[in-house]
Amino acid sequence: MFIAQKLYLKLKRKYIISFLAIVMLLLFGGTAYTLNSQIGRIDSVDVRQGEYSKHSYYSPVKDEFISPQEIISNPEQTTGGDPGFRRFFGTSPNAPDFELPKYDLTKKDFSEKPSAYAAYWLGHSSAIIELDGYRILIDPVFDNAGPLPVIAKRMSVSPLQREEMPDIDIVLITHDHYDHLEKETIAFLADKDIQFIAPLAVGARMKGWGVPKDKITELGWDEIATHGTLSITAAPTVHYSGRSYNDRNKTLWASYVIKGKNKNLYWSGDTGYSEHFKEIGRKYGPFDLAFIEIDGWNKGWPNTHLFPEEVIDACRDLNTRLLFPIHFSTFDLALHPWDESIAIVADLAAENNLEIITPVMGEKVIPGITPTTRWWISP
Numbered sequence: 001m002f003i004a005q006k007l008y009l010k011l012k013r014k015y016i017i018s019f020l021a022i023v024m025l026l027l028f029g030g031t032a033y034t035l036n037s038q039i040g041r042i043d044s045v046d047v048r049q050g051e052y053s054k055h056s057y058y059s060p061v062k063d064e065f066i067s068p069q070e071i072i073s074n075p076e077q078t079t080g081g082d083p084g085f086r087r088f089f090g091t092s093p094n095a096p097d098f099e100l101p102k103y104d105l106t107k108k109d110f111s112e113k114p115s116a117y118a119a120y121w122l123g124h125s126s127a128i129i130e131l132d133g134y135r136i137l138i139d140p141v142f143d144n145a146g147p148l149p150v151i152a153k154r155m156s157v158s159p160l161q162r163e164e165m166p167d168i169d170i171v172l173i174t175h176d177h178y179d180h181l182e183k184e185t186i187a188f189l190a191d192k193d194i195q196f197i198a199p200l201a202v203g204a205r206m207k208g209w210g211v212p213k214d215k216i217t218e219l220g221w222d223e224i225a226t227h228g229t230l231s232i233t234a235a236p237t238v239h240y241s242g243r244s245y246n247d248r249n250k251t252l253w254a255s256y257v258i259k260g261k262n263k264n265l266y267w268s269g270d271t272g273y274s275e276h277f278k279e280i281g282r283k284y285g286p287f288d289l290a291f292i293e294i295d296g297w298n299k300g301w302p303n304t305h306l307f308p309e310e311v312i313d314a315c316r317d318l319n320t321r322l323l324f325p326i327h328f329s330t331f332d333l334a335l336h337p338w339d340e341s342i343a344i345v346a347d348l349a350a351e352n353n354l355e356i357i358t359p360v361m362g363e364k365v366i367p368g369i370t371p372t373t374r375w376w377i378s379p
């Protein structure tokens with residue numbers, strides 16, 4: 001009896017251990033699978049070296065795309081707290097302490113035929129631009145900005161949910177960072193009648209998530225894609241790319257000049273300040289409107305994003321009539337209060353007689369006509 005009981009307990013323990021091992025394996029396997037699929041595919045070295053070596057901004061030796069300015073990292077000069085990756089797992093201490101105003105959008109809020117000229121900012125760098133009766137969806141991100149749901153949580157819910165998107169003509173992607181390129185959204189749109197425009201080598205990610213090759217237009221800097229009356233030109237930015245530990249700069253990043261029949265717009269993408277703004281202003285300006293990234297700056301990474309003063313300098317260099325600030329209010333990327341950048345940029349714009357448009361998230365505006373407010377000031 002005693003021996004039988006001992007044997008039973010031994011077997012039970014064995015089964016429990018095996019069961020736990022299987023659960024652990026499944027969990028680990030599931031997480032690895034999710035991670036892998038979120039990262040997405042990239043081209044092979046041979047494809048990159050074969051196709052991109054003709055560009056001055058691709059180094060076949062390093063097998064990397066090259067920023068017009070080397071990206072500087074000064075960890076010891078970081079302000080605002082610990083810059084380590086750990087911070088992306090928690091709740092941000094810099095998040096707003098009141099609910100941000102926003103217009104929650106549903107399909108019904110969009111006209112069947114897109115306007116001749118209008119814009120909806122959807123938080124951070126996601127937006128819809130309507131131009132010449134076409135609808136362009138830029139860097140659509142509706143959830144968090146990391147490869148797993150627990151990483152880089154949103155500070156506010158998106159005013160538009162993926163399922164409520166209206167019909168889209170063009171999806172425009174600036175680069176493959178998680179706060180600009182969201183796998184679920186690309187997969188959701190993959191079978192729709194849409195032209196996907198992205199910088200060189202980003203197409204492999206989208207193909208991996210189900211977008212047919214013939215729907216993807218990849219652009220190098222100063223290359224143009226057309227869509228009806230629109231012409232969309234990719235232009236340089238000082239930045240970098242990557243979604244994993246081993247794919248830095250294997251894909252290109254870009255800003256865009258979006259030209260319609262009567263309007264000439266600029267979308268900054270992510271960028272540090274450099275001569276490229278003057279050159280883009282000379283080549284493609286003047287602009288009726290420039291969407292410029294304003295948040296994410298830190299002395300620890302001084303040329304990955306624009307400092308507020310540089311936002312104003314960039315507008316001057318580009319020769320734009322109107323500034324539309326983007327890349328704020330949604331993710332805490334740079335260890336400063338969520339509203340610091342927009343407050344400074346709005347004051348600087350006023351001091352410099354630069355017209356600025358600051359709609360709340362989800363609001364439809366006709367730039368230059370619809371009045372907007374300083375909605376970030378707590379009620």
Ligand SMILES: [Zn+2]
Pocket residue numbers: 175177239270
């Ligand atoms: Zn970025």
